[in-house]
Amino acid sequence: MLYKHPYVILRREIDQIDLQQKYIEEEHFIYLYEDRIETAEQKFDLKIVFDMSYKMLSASYGFFYLHTTKGVSTFQIKDEPDELIIQFRKVEIK
Template sequence: MLYKHPYVILRREIDHINFQKKYIEDEHFIELYEDKIITAENKFDLKIVFDMSYKMLSDKYGFFYLHTTKGVFTYQVKQDPAELIAQFRKVEIK
């Protein structure tokens, strides 16, 4: 593995006894290898990945975009993924 970057999946649960909503963050990682990218939900060969970008929406959350031939996949991040993108640029297939 060359690099890994954390992302979160927010899920909402309802406490039916106390009638309260609560939000739970599950942390996962985007893992960059020399020939693939693996997330909790997907595995991408680098041959189909043609770009990465991100937009921080606040000081707490932002969106990381993985541009592939199968569409754009979005991941919610809490940290700037600039180093992940820099590492991808070194191994990307052009």
């Protein structure tokens, strides 16, 4: 593994007792390897990844975009992924 960057998945649940809506935040990681990128849900061969970008919407949250030949995958992030992108540039397949 070359680098890992955290992302979060927010789940919305309804408490069955008081019927209140609550959000549960789960932390996961985007793992960069020399030949692939892995998340909790998917694996991407570096051959299909052609770019990465992000946009912070506030001081607390933003979105990380993984651009692939099969479309764009979006991940909610709390921290800027600059180092992940730098490390990706070193191993990306052009």
